[in-house]
Amino acid sequence: MASCFGRTVLLGVSVLMCASITANTAPLRIVAIGASNTHGWYVGNQGAYPAQLQALLQASGIDAQVTNAGVPFDTTWMMLRRIDTDVPNGTDIVIVQPGTNDLRFFGTMQQRAANITEMARRFRARSIKVIVYDEKVPLRYYTLDFIHWTREGHAMIAAALLPRVLAILDGWRSDEPPSRDADRD
Numbered sequence: 406m407a408s409c410f411g412r413t414v415l416l417g418v419s420v421l422m423c424a425s426i427t428a429n430t431a432p433l434r435i436v437a438i439g440a441s442n443t444h445g446w447y448v449g450n451q452g453a454y455p456a457q458l459q460a461l462l463q464a465s466g467i468d469a470q471v472t473n474a475g476v477p478f479d480t481t482w483m484m485l486r487r488i489d490t491d492v493p494n495g496t497d498i499v500i501v502q503p504g505t506n507d508l509r510f511f512g513t514m515q516q517r518a519a520n521i522t523e524m525a526r527r528f529r530a531r532s533i534k535v536i537v538y539d540e541k542v543p544l545r546y547y548t549l550d551f552i553h554w555t556r557e558g559h560a561m562i563a564a565a566l567l568p569r570v571l572a573i574l575d576g577w578r579s580d581e582p583p584s585r586d587a588d589r590d
Contacts, residue, residue, distance in 0.1 A: 433462070433469040435570070436492045438484055438524075439502035443475025446553040454554075455500075457563035462570065469570075480507045481520035488524055498534045498573060500566060501525070505552075534573050538566060 437443050437455040445453030450473050459471035474491040476483070481503045492499055501524055507517040525535045544551070546558025554562070 431468075433467060433498070433570075433574070434496045435459075435469060435471045435498045435500065436474050436496050437471060437500040437502065438474040438488065438491060439500075440475060440479040440484075440504040440506050441477035441552075442504055442554050442559075443473065443502045444477050445473070445475065445559070446477060447548050448554070448556045448559055452556045452559055454502075454559040454562040454566065457560055458500075458566050458570070461563055461567045465567070465571070467574070475502075478506060478510075479504075480510055480512055481517050481524070482507070482512070485520045485524050488527060492528070492533065494531070496531075496533050498536065498570060499524075499528050500536045500538055502538045502562075536566065536569050536573075538562065540565070 435455075435458070437458075443453065443455065444450070445456075450456060453473060453475065455471045455473040455475070459469055462469035462471070474487075476487075484501070484503070488499075501521060503517060503521050506512075507520075508514070521537060521539070525537065528535045542554060542558055542562070546554050546561055548555055
């Protein structure tokens with residue numbers, strides 16, 4: 406009977422160890438939410454910055470899945486309306502690239518700023534780290550329409566986002582133990 410109990414305990418410990426290993430090897434889950442530039446207008450999904458960021462992370466040895474949630478013509482209000490469906494539970498990091506459609510479609514800078522703030526607040530309430538990429542992109546990275554980015558522009562943005570993602574990962578590592586799935590501000 407003691408032998409049976411010992412095997413049961415050993416089996417239980419083995420199951421827990423396997424579950425722990427599996428949990429620690431889950432890919433980093435990132436969602437990029439935005440409009441046509443995030444989507445990859447003119448360059449396609451594989452040329453867009455989310456796919457390029459995923460490739461950079463993987464080249465750095467980080468198992469990452471970057472989901473492209475870019476929808477052409479979206480405003481920040483439209484992005485705000487879809488964040489609960491486009492950013493599933495279990496997402497680690499969200500990249501918000503608000504774009505300029507708000508102004509193009511008669512929104513105001515104040516509405517845009519309020520929508521970005523609300524998105525960030527709602528993501529943080531779900532323990533998802535937020536990166537807002539709202540930098541001015543040099544004109545040399547635009548296509549002839551001066552709205553959408555070239556493949557080189559997307560590469561530049563992915564390269565600019567990489568250290569921000571790595572900084573979040575470093576923050577999680579410095580907080581270890583327990584793991585990146587623990588309470589994340």
